[in-house]
Amino acid sequence: MSVSRTTDTPRRLIPDVTVARLPIYHRVLLQLSEAGVASVSSEELAAASGVTSAKLRKDLSHLGSYGTRGVGYDTDYLIYQIARELGLTQDWPVVIVGIGNLGHALANYGGFASRGFRVVGLLDADPARVGEKVLAGPNGESVEVRSIDDLEDVVAEGDASIGVIATPASAAQAVCDRLVAAGVTSILNFAPALITTPAGVDVREVDLATELQILAFHEQRKHLRPEVPA
């Protein structure tokens, strides 16, 4: 669940914790914009994002001075600046490997297409699934599932630099190796297995069970100590 930082420190200007929060601010700002809110204070945006205003201001200060003292932030302008910083203003071709339920969910998850992520390839090892048309993105463009054997071709044709692994754990490392060899340099891994990559290739691990386990830990605490927060 963290980017594998390798060899030397790339001397990042923006702390990782801040980068991890920018997508939240971005999403909240989009909602505010749609609701017709043209300007927002750090206090308001922070409350809507679930953080303190000091933290929000410190985060935004890493991007530049985009607010107006005494007033707040222009909603649309801030949306654009965050999007630019995150790289959402450009087009990111993505391939998804493993088109089970999770792969399907990811393929037609609306949040992707609207943020510059374009599904250019769906791959599966099961011949029964190859050829299936899957709606990818909210605008209903359909993408055909292709055989895992075509992985290298699909990555090359789509010029994908981001790969999503939604296979069983046992297949994850092999799929990862092939993606990397094909030119993918960022991988989002949903398989419950740690995968290793060469330097220069980022990996984020997301384990759905992990999140439940963290909840269970806190839940257990509540029952052990009946005098919980009132």
Add this chain to the structure above:
Amino acid sequence: MSVSRTTDTPRRLIPDVTVARLPIYHRVLLQLSEAGVASVSSEELAAASGVTSAKLRKDLSHLGSYGTRGVGYDTDYLIYQIARELGLTQDWPVVIVGIGNLGHALANYGGFASRGFRVVGLLDADPARVGEKVLAGPNGESVEVRSIDDLEDVVAEGDASIGVIATPASAAQAVCDRLVAAGVTSILNFAPALITTPAGVDVREVDLATELQILAFHEQRKHLRPEVPA
């Protein structure tokens, strides 16, 4: 993506960052145990978990002294201690609301059942989906999708304290409110919307698009600076 800590500090003995890593250690240890590894050093376990050995030892020291100096950790004993700390040795009834692709993926995700999470209810607002039988867990027990109208009954019948929201963003807060009113005290929210809960109810937000955006940020950096980590 963080537990909403409320009112007073519950003076937790174990840091949140450590709790977040325990599921990883647990999973790696399970794999080692299955591979017949009876004992493991902090160096080995750390490498397999993607952390430093010092961090691993510090993390484990919060649970107690379960290692043997000069030797290492007994694999199965450590698995048990971590499981106990996380609350995985007890049974956690879970209800899942929103049985689209993601809800399906969560319902029959193998990692849940094997860690003490038992799917006792599936709920959906779409009448077309109500009545469908969904395999929940690896042992093939099937659970019938029920109407969202039965939410309160399902929570009560199953005695669920954990709820998973996999609905569209627009429905998330209303579903959350009903879950909380029905007695749920921990919520895992996959809908891309921040939800608020009364004190004492934990929420973890997981936004699949957020992870991709963090990758895009780092990917962009690579292209901006052609002299990437070698």
Add this chain to the structure above:
DNA sequence: AGATGTGAACCAATTCACAGCA
């Protein structure tokens, strides 16, 4: 001998509080 467990030192992140500007 060899690896754990842990104080001490270090580093990063959050919070505080206010100077500076619209």
Add this chain to the structure above:
DNA sequence: TGCTGTGAATTGGTTCACATCT
């Protein structure tokens, strides 16, 4: 006046290095 942007203080997490124990 009111809110941003930011140094300073604080809190929390990681790394170091070694005393401790099998």
